[in-house]
Amino acid sequence: MKKYAAVFHILFIALFLLSCTPKKNIVYMSNDNFQQEVSQAKYAGLHLQEGDRLQILVSAFDEIAVRPFNIATMNRTGNTTSGTSGGNTGSSPSEYTVNSDGTIIFPVLGAVYCKGMTKQQLKEDLESRLKRYLTDPMVTITLTNFNISVLGEVKSPGQKTSPTEKLNIFQAIALAGDLTYDANRTNVKLIRTSEATGKDETVSLDLSEASIVNSPYYYLQQNDILYVEPDRNKQVAVNNDSATDKWIRYGGIALGLVTLIISLTRK
Numbered sequence: 001m002k003k004y005a006a007v008f009h010i011l012f013i014a015l016f017l018l019s020c021t022p023k024k025n026i027v028y029m030s031n032d033n034f035q036q037e038v039s040q041a042k043y044a045g046l047h048l049q050e051g052d053r054l055q056i057l058v059s060a061f062d063e064i065a066v067r068p069f070n071i072a073t074m075n076r077t078g079n080t081t082s083g084t085s086g087g088n089t090g091s092s093p094s095e096y097t098v099n100s101d102g103t104i105i106f107p108v109l110g111a112v113y114c115k116g117m118t119k120q121q122l123k124e125d126l127e128s129r130l131k132r133y134l135t136d137p138m139v140t141i142t143l144t145n146f147n148i149s150v151l152g153e154v155k156s157p158g159q160k161t162s163p164t165e166k167l168n169i170f171q172a173i174a175l176a177g178d179l180t181y182d183a184n185r186t187n188v189k190l191i192r193t194s195e196a197t198g199k200d201e202t203v204s205l206d207l208s209e210a211s212i213v214n215s216p217y218y219y220l221q222q223n224d225i226l227y228v229e230p231d232r233n234k235q236v237a238v239n240n241d242s243a244t245d246k247w248i249r250y251g252g253i254a255l256g257l258v259t260l261i262i263s264l265t266r267k
Contacts, residue, residue, distance in 0.1 A: 043166055043219050045118040046143060047195060052098045052222065055142040056106075056126070060134040069130065069137075070094065074107050095144060108133065116195055119143065119165075148220055150176035152228035153183035167220045169205065169212070173228075184231040190217050191225040 048054070058069040067073040072094050096104040102115030109129050114122045119141045130137040146162045155177030162175065169188075173179060185207040194201045203217055212218060220226075 044216075045120065046146075046165055046221060048098055048114050048117050048119070048122065048143075049193070049222060050098050050100055050102065050115060051145075052143060053145045054096045054098070054104065054122075055094050055144050056096055056104075057094060057140045058126075058130065058134075059138045059140070060130075060136060062135065065134055066137070069107050069109075069134070071096075071107065143222065146222045148172055148175075148223070149225045150228070151225065153180045153230050154178065154228055155180060168218050169207070169220060169226070172220055172224075172226060176226075179228055182230050182233070184229040187229055189227040189229070190220075191227065192217070192221060193223065 058066055060066040096106070098104055098115060101113075103111040103113050106112045106126070109126075112122075112126065112129070114125075117125070123139045123141050126139045127137050130139070143165055146165055146167070147159055148162065148167070149159045150172060151157050154173065157176060160172070160175040162171070164171075169190075179185065188205045188207055190203050190205055191200055192203075193199070205212060205215065205217060
């Protein structure tokens with residue numbers, strides 16, 4: 001009996017140690033070279049897309065001369081050019097929407113192509129055009145609908161609106177309440193529309209690597225989609241549960257048929 005008791009204790013300790021084994025790949029950026037990689041992180045800025053809503057304000061030394069170039073004040077000058085025509089139907093009176101042809105319709109200036117530009121490039125382009133009419137014009141541009149979607153193994157999936165335009169992947173995950181315990185941190189998929197082809201492209205990101213901050217996909221663009229896969233343990237568990245449910249269902253049907261046959265033969 002003592003021999004069996006010793007074997008039982010050994011098995012119990014082994015099972016206990018196995019059950020205490022920590023889950024792999026649950027820590028973000030757990031690999032080395034973190035400081036080196038962070039020093040290389042760069043933010044390239046947003047590139048304007050169709051459907052973006054831009055709040056654009058023009059200012060200059062002469063407040064009266066600048067009125068025709070701001071939607072909110074243009075009517076006071078008797079100017080009949082509508083800044084909300086051609087698709088500029090933002091929710092704010094000073095908003096412009098990027099049309100399907102990549103332009104915004106700007107007061108006095110007319111159609112201004114901006115798709116694919118950064119905000120800084122559009123700012124410089126507008127200021128250059130406005131110098132024909134104003135002395136030292138200054139343009140301020142704000143993107144008002146920076147939306148991303150976070151799906152899969154996160155605590156609060158769905159479309160999220162970022163309060164900041166400089167949004168990295170970890171900030172996006174924070175907007176979704178962080179990843180769940182069952183998330184696969186080594187294979188997070190990012191879906192982004194390519195500016196060159198106009199088609200969606202998918203890339204896989206490993207959040208356990210410190211080098212993630214050096215990825216060209218570390219900072220998100222508006223309308224990006226993040227999909228967080230469940231890890232292998234979760235997938236196996238779901239498949240096992242599905243198989244168990246199937247056996248229970250089929251077993252119940254078989255048991256019912258056997259019971260019916262037995263009851264009929266007894267008669």
